Amino acid sequence: MLSKEIQSEVEKGIMLPLMEEFYTIQGEGYHTGTAAYFIRVGGCDVGCHWCDVKESWNADLHPPTHVDEIVAHASLFSETVVVTGGEPLTWDMTALTTRLKAAHRKIHIETSGAYPLSGIWDWICLSPKKTKLPVQQVYDHAHELKMIIHNRHDFIFAEEQAEKVNDQAILFLQPEWSKKEEMTPLIVDYVMKNPKWRVSLQTHKYLNIP
Numbered sequence: 001m002l003s004k005e006i007q008s009e010v011e012k013g014i015m016l017p018l019m020e021e022f023y024t025i026q027g028e029g030y031h032t033g034t035a036a037y038f039i040r041v042g043g044c045d046v047g048c049h050w051c052d053v054k055e056s057w058n059a060d061l062h063p064p065t066h067v068d069e070i071v072a073h074a075s076l077f078s079e080t081v082v083v084t085g086g087e088p089l090t091w092d093m094t095a096l097t098t099r100l101k102a103a104h105r106k107i108h109i110e111t112s113g114a115y116p117l118s119g120i121w122d123w124i125c126l127s128p129k130k131t132k133l134p135v136q137q138v139y140d141h142a143h144e145l146k147m148i149i150h151n152r153h154d155f156i157f158a159e160e161q162a163e164k165v166n167d168q169a170i171l172f173l174q175p176e177w178s179k180k181e182e183m184t185p186l187i188v189d190y191v192m193k194n195p196k197w198r199v200s201l202q203t204h205k206y207l208n209i210p
């Protein structure tokens with residue numbers, strides 16, 4: 001059990017359940033191929049059956065960590081910090097991002113958009129999920145829309161989500177990893193027929209890096 005004080009710090013976003021942090025290459029989407037420090041915050045109740053980081057879901061398994069400690073580590077490694085999870089917007093991101101900005105970092109988020117936007121972001125990657133659709137505010141502020149393709153119906157869902165996102169957002173289709181042999185050729189074909197979309201692959205998995 002968390003002590004009352006720690007629980008209150010987590011509720012305020014002064015402490016966050018930290019699952020892992022690692023310096024790597026952004027594997028997906030618009031910034032693919034660029035170095036970044038990843039902060040993976042635990043806690044997610046969106047419930048994607050194909051989620052590649054289910055260990056993140058239960059926030060209680062990840063130690064509440066002071067944001068100052070997270071920022072101190074991040075600042076040692078990279079100009080760019082990617083906040084992911086779990087679902088980072090489960091938590092109030094104000095304290096973490098304010099301190100990262102004070103440390104002159106570029107701050108990116110990977111989010112399903114299921115919860116209200118908190119924090120200051122240089123780049124918002126929105127990856128909507130059918131089980132808990134994004135809130136309007138995240139559609140309005142997203143810089144990229146990254147739709148995961150697990151089956152053929154997901155192309156229809158992708159088009160529906162593209163209608164909802166702001167018209168500056170860059171559109172990506174990314175194969176769900178366990179279905180990539182089947183879905184990647186369909187995505188290639190789809191993008192050639194519908195060139196407003198781009199292909200995104202989980203390149204870090206091909207490179208065998210985190």
Ligand SMILES: C[S@@+](CC[C@H](N)C(=O)[O-])C[C@H]1O[C@@H](n2cnc3c(N)ncnc32)[C@H](O)[C@@H]1O
Pocket residue numbers: 044050051052053084085086087088110111112113126127146148174175176177178202
């Ligand atoms: C693990 S999620 C964490 C951030 C946030 N909860 C979200 O879903 O955007 C990070 C990214 O990985 C994608 N992702 C998760 N599981 C995947 C899988 N099996 N294949 C392809 N992409 C996946 C998500 O859609 C998201 O864009």
Ligand SMILES: Nc1nc2[nH]cc(C(=O)O)c2c(=O)[nH]1
Pocket residue numbers: 024025026027028084085110204209210
């Ligand atoms: N290298 C690398 N790139 C990524 N882009 C998004 C990731 C995520 O899990 O949010 C991820 C990840 O886990 N590793």
Ligand code: SF4
Pocket residue numbers: 044045046047048051052053054056085086087112129
């Ligand atoms: S929203 Fe993100 S972290 Fe949550 S289950 Fe889906 S892919 Fe996994």
Ligand SMILES: [Mg+2]
Pocket residue numbers: 052053
């Ligand atoms: Mg990942």
